[in-house]
Amino acid sequence: MNTPRFLLVSLLSALCLSASALAQGAPGMGVGSVPGVDPLFLKIFSKYQGFSANTSISVVETGRNTTTTLESGFEFLGGKLRVDMDLSKMKSPDLPAETVMQLQAMGMAQMIILSRPDKGLTYVVYPGLKAYAELPLTGIKPGSSEEAAGKCESTDLGQESAGGHPCAKKKLVFTMDDGKKREMLVWLATDMKDFPIQVQGQEAQAFATILFKNVKLEAPAASRLDPPSGYTLYKNVQQMMQTEMMKKMGGGMPAMPE
Secondary structure, three states, rough: OOOOOOOOOOOOOOOOOOOOOOOOOOOOOOOOOOOEHHHHHHHHOOOOEEEEEEEEEEEOOOOOEEEEEEEEEEEEOOEEEEEEEHHHOOOOOOOHHHHHHHHOOOOOOOOEEEEEEOOOEEEEEEEEOEEEEEEEEOOOOOOHHHHOOEEEEEEEEEEEEOOOOOOOEEEEEEEOOOOOEEEEEEEEEEEOEEEEEEEEEEEOOOEEEEEEEEEEEEOHHHHHHHHOOOEEOOOOOHHHHHHHHHOOOOOOOOOOOO
16 A cells, blocks of 8 residues: 655655655554755745745646645744644545544644754654654754755746735746756745745656745744643654554553653
């Protein structure tokens, strides 16, 4: 059984998250890689110390002719990132209704990703379990800045509205430190100090588009980027899932030693 793309291989991998899979959608869930911070994201939003928004994410996989959509909460503070997701509201051919019901019953439908480049860590938080896992951050080294994205060339593509905002549309071509080039399109809202209200990138045979809504150009509270106090800490997501599932099944299996 293929791993359902809860975050999808291409879901913002060129924008802000480097993600693949989360679980296999059945008892005995497995775990794939976890989101990190992409240097291109830091580059695009480098002029903003902090902001918060809601996002509408769409991933079109041309090879399979499928579309996946997901809404999320989004908070950014000096390179730190928080993404709040409700997987039960995700629409995807890879997410069967029975899997959604299982996630809801297990308290795993709501998930928070906290990316902390300053600590070199990613936190995967499940409010329904009052638990979280602490994992090494992928995508960028601790202390790195948006300069890791290398040189950027910008091409004007005219004016085009996005999300109800007048925008200057641009094509950005990044030359990475290894010489490879990556491209993306951005829509800069001219009525919001050129905030990148929409960003689109391509990975393999998938196009990922993120539209920011209800943007507040104010820094979120620093505490919002920390794991919640009073939650149980696990050394990885698999350990957390196995232990919490056993609790719900009445097994009462104690947590594995750290």
